Amino acid sequence: MRTHDMPHSSRPRRAGNLEGMDTVIETADLRRHYKGFEAVRGIDLTVARGELFALLGTNGAGKTSTLEVLEGQATPTSGTVRVLGGDPYRDRAAVRPRIGVMLQEGGFPTELTVTETARMWAGCTSGARPVPEALELTRLTQRRAVRVKQLSGGERRRLDLALALLGRPEVLFLDEPTTGLDAQSRHETWELIRELKEQGTTVLLTTHYLEEAEQLADRLAIMHAGRIATSGRVADVVAERPSRMSFELPLDYFLGDLPPLAPLGVTRQENAGRTVKLETADLQRTATALLLWARDKDVALSGFDARSATLEEAFMEIAKGLESEGTR
């Protein structure tokens, strides 16, 4: 089943294999073909112990196809993959007991109750966490006597997560863990994922919720058409995108009266009537110069608004840009 494990704390901490860094997930030029279609087109990933890494991407980008290889459910067509120092497919007997997998669709017998299902899973897991503890962690205690078929979609996702946690995994793979959850359940799941991370669990998750990645991820990668379009810390990915500013030009002033914009990092400018909209690579410098200019002239820049790019904007630009390049 998904996790067969011994208690987390009693396991020796193995070093990863990258120059002193405790790397637990590593791929190099990972590719996966399906009968003539290349779904994953050369992925290089490194995830350190204790990190939370989010894999984002457009529909059909190849996230699940990548995850299945990392989980040892499929072999790559070419390239290498190491999880906890081993090949997750060929060294399954060694790797599998130390990882937890939450699938997109659980697929377990629905006539059983929540507790019966978890007990069945625990029976296949050495050193399993007590079932009540796993149900408490995933806020399913109140629903323990309910048949699985009577659970809501969100409760089933939480049961999937409870089962993945039974083996106290060192590395947890979560494929869209909060899809179908309402806002409150989603926030509760985030809390739980944070707790697991604080306890030292390495987490790799896929998600369509950019806020989820912003809230949880130490680092992320945005996939599109089988490739990683960009990766890094949320702040780094966002910093690659221009910030935006807008304000009203004061009466009796013209655009040409403003300080020269290009040397301030402004890359784009648009005016509609007296409204000025700018894109800048250096928000602080541009904003400071314009506010100092307004103070010197003793005028107000009414409607002044300045903000960094969001992850959503970065995502949309990447998806749009790569589509127009015709990468598929």
Ligand SMILES: Nc1ncnc2c1ncn2[C@@H]1O[C@H](COP(=O)(O)OP(=O)(O)OP(=O)(O)O)[C@@H](O)[C@H]1O
């Ligand atoms: N068994 C298969 N046979 C052929 N093509 C497949 C198979 N499984 C997936 N694909 C294709 O491979 C591509 C990547 O699919 P994958 O499920 O990995 O993407 P994803 O990023 O997880 O997508 P989503 O966000 O929509 O879940 C898609 O174009 C999909 O149609």
